[in-house]
Amino acid sequence: MPLYTYENKHQDSHCTYCLGGFVVMQKLADPVFTHCTYCGCEISKVITASHVHTGTTGSPNSTLSEKNIAKNDFTQYRKVGKGQYEKTAGKGPDTFSAED
Ligand SMILES: [Zn+2]
Structure with missing residues (x-):
């Protein structure tokens, strides 16, 4: 309501x-x-x-933000193709293939 x-x-x-x-x-x-x-x-x-969004998705303070992922030594990848991943945050190789 x-x-x-x-x-x-x-x-x-x-x-x-x-x-x-x-x-x-x-x-x-x-x-x-x-x-x-x-x-x-x-x-x-x-x-x-009329609508108040309380979700934190995408907010800079979200615990899953790219900044926090890098800070906590996690690495985040996004899928760019079949079995292909590209790094969006953190350490590690810039790209990797899940089929290697
Ligand atoms: Zn009154």
């Missing part, structure tokens, strides 16, 4: 719940809130990125 952020833009009328905004998980079909459930103040939906 997507997360929606609501904001109370009326600095002088709010409660502790809507002060500073809040996030709710709603179905797409659910009605958009226009007023704070708690204090009844006018609130408005804020457009935010």
Whole structure:
């Protein structure tokens, strides 16, 4: 379900719940809130990125990044053809053939 952020833009009328905004998980079909459930103040939906990716694949801090592989004396190869591998990180021969 997507997360929606609501904001109370009326600095002088709010409660502790809507002060500073809040996030709710709603179905797409659910009605958009226009007023704070708690204090009844006018609130408005804020457009935010609806998907947060938490995966680390491809991130520089990933433990499997090429930098970390080299640092830990591992060697990473990628397949470039049938039985042919090319080094992408680490020590060792630049290429090798699995059929040798
Ligand atoms: Zn409120």
